[in-house]
Amino acid sequence: MPAEAVEIAHKQVSLAAEDLDANAVATLVLELAEAWGVPALWEQVCRPLLARLSGRTAVEVVVEHALCEGVRVGLDVYRREPGRSLPTGGVLLAGAEKEAHSLGLLALGAALREQGRGCLNLGAALPWTALTSAVYRACPRTVVLWSQTPLTGRAYRLVRFARDFPLLRVYGAGPGWIEPLGAPAVRLGTLTEAVHACLAVASGRDAHHIRYGSVPYR
16 A cells, blocks of 8 residues: 555544544545555554554553454455355464454454455354364364463464474464464464465365374364
8 A cells, every 4th residue: 555545544434433433433444455455454454553543541442442343344244245155275263262362363354355266254262172173173284373472472382382283384463472383383464475375285185184183183
């Protein structure tokens, strides 16, 4: 996005959030996504605005909630068509255990829909045991785990998970992964990187031929 467009977007979205008008925020999110694409919207507008709100005062808390709700609704409905399911390409998204934030997952899901692809998004705060169960049931090829804070970005758990499933491509996304991720797990720094990683496997290929070993998650 050009600098002028980013500045205007920041002002418009900020004013809507300050007015506690989540519907207006959602409308702006949809318009900006259509105009510039989801990755540009997320990296240049949503993330910077969310980072500015510290939540230290009651006013900031309320504004932050209005902003988050508007962004959530806008991203969640973007390019959705009732009755039409997109090929997932074996992509599973989830929030790390005890991670309450999930806007990053919605952004990635919206960016994939923009490319004509779907995903299985299991939402925030998925326990490690539940993630393991989901892998056995859904047989994905790619797992992207979102962490917002270092409290939930436990790198050693993600690496262990990746090693337990050697045929699975495992990625950590979000600012919570501050410790280096050892192989075979890989950290994704931007939404664009995440989209490319999820699109790397052709959508038409069936992932159900993969057979994982009987490895109980520790």
